[in-house]
Amino acid sequence: HCNSTIEYVCDFPVDQEWEFPREQLSFSGEGYGEELGKGAFGKVVKARVANIRGRPGISDVAVKMPKEPQSEDDEVSVITGLIEELEIMKSMDHPNVIRLLGCCSQLSEGPLFVIMEYAPYGNLKDFLRNYKRSRIQNMDYEQPIGMLELTNRNLVTYAAQIASGALYLAEKKFVHRDLAARNVLVTENYVMKLADFGLSKDLWNQDYYRKTTKGLLPVKWMAPESFDENKYTTQSDVWSFGVLLWEIWSFGDTPYGDKIPLERLIVNIKAGTRLGKPEGCSPEIYRMMDNCWKIDPSDRPSYHSILRDLKWMLQQEY
Ligand code: ADE
Numbered sequence: 001h002c003n004s005t006i007e008y009v010c011d012f013p014v015d016q017e018w019e020f021p022r023e024q025l026s027f028s029g030e031g032y033g034e035e036l037g038k039g040a041f042g043k044v045v046k047a048r049v050a051n052i053r054g055r056p057g058i059s060d061v062a063v064k065m066p067k068e069p070q071s072e073d074d075e076v077s078v079i080t081g082l083i084e085e086l087e088i089m090k091s092m093d094h095p096n097v098i099r100l101l102g103c104c105s106q107l108s109e110g111p112l113f114v115i116m117e118y119a120p121y122g123n124l125k126d127f128l129r130n131y132k133r134s135r136i137q138n139m140d141y142e143q144p145i146g147m148l149e150l151t152n153r154n155l156v157t158y159a160a161q162i163a164s165g166a167l168y169l170a171e172k173k174f175v176h177r178d179l180a181a182r183n184v185l186v187t188e189n190y191v192m193k194l195a196d197f198g199l200s201k202d203l204w205n206q207d208y209y210r211k212t213t214k215g216l217l218p219v220k221w222m223a224p225e226s227f228d229e230n231k232y233t234t235q236s237d238v239w240s241f242g243v244l245l246w247e248i249w250s251f252g253d254t255p256y257g258d259k260i261p262l263e264r265l266i267v268n269i270k271a272g273t274r275l276g277k278p279e280g281c282s283p284e285i286y287r288m289m290d291n292c293w294k295i296d297p298s299d300r301p302s303y304h305s306i307l308r309d310l311k312w313m314l315q316q317e318y
Helices: 072-090 124-137 152-171 224-229 234-249 262-270 283-292 303-316
Strands: 035-038 042-052 055-066 100-104 113-117 184-187 191-194
Touching: 042 072, 042 100, 042 113, 055 072, 055 100, 072 100, 072 113, 124 184, 124 234, 152 191, 152 234, 152 303, 224 234, 224 262, 234 283, 234 303, 283 303
Parallel strands: none
Antiparallel strands: 035 042, 042 055, 055 113, 100 113, 184 191
16 A cells, blocks of 8 residues: 655565465574575575475575665665566576575565575585585594585586576576576585576566676676676576586685786686686586687587586496
């Protein structure tokens, strides 16, 4: 119910399929209410809930909500950004894409909540970094008890799962624009799922080709045509996927280190400099990532061929 004063709340129309009663979300108890992450539009907080979307009993969930705005303009763009992400997530249905569970969209009753599945192992970058750190600390032991062993086969499996999610997005004509290990979540049974659609753009919508100047750009993951001409396509996502492969095999290292000025990086990339082969990465995997970094987008492999090659590798070693 909108009234005619300057300050009013106008609720979004209720989408019965997804609307969830906000009073049923619980942010209290050990670990609940804790901030899990921060994005361009919001923050993600751990919560729990009973019987959401056909899941019997209590489930842990991750709730994305607007972060504290700096200004009124800010608040509007933060909420529109989050609504955009919500609408994108409603249309996604794939085992390697993080699932939407519901939303609380009635702003007259409280803040916008986007409820999604909780990833117990957090994001892939931190997961890999923590693994590397604990492996170094446990070097004296033969086989640390209870410690997950990340074999090359595990890494290839993770890469294949991510490629499978990325292929699904490509088939739906979605460009993610921010494929990176920080935006992959590690869920139950170490299943990898793509997340963070805050920057995703619908390829059918020509508006998204318009040049913008705002926002922080993930330059180290960006294809040359993206930072040069603001062009984002499935093939520019493939470039980012190559950088993501490099992050996996380097166990969460920062690409190109953290000292290089971005202007120099851009010059170097155009001159043909590429990330080197991580220690322990096979020549086949390195060739795959290097192929993702071809200057001509049409020379880069398709997700179909990437997925085919990764599955082939999994069949070779058992
Ligand atoms: N960080 C961001 N999103 C998350 C999620 N769904 N689960 C766990 N940690 C997260």
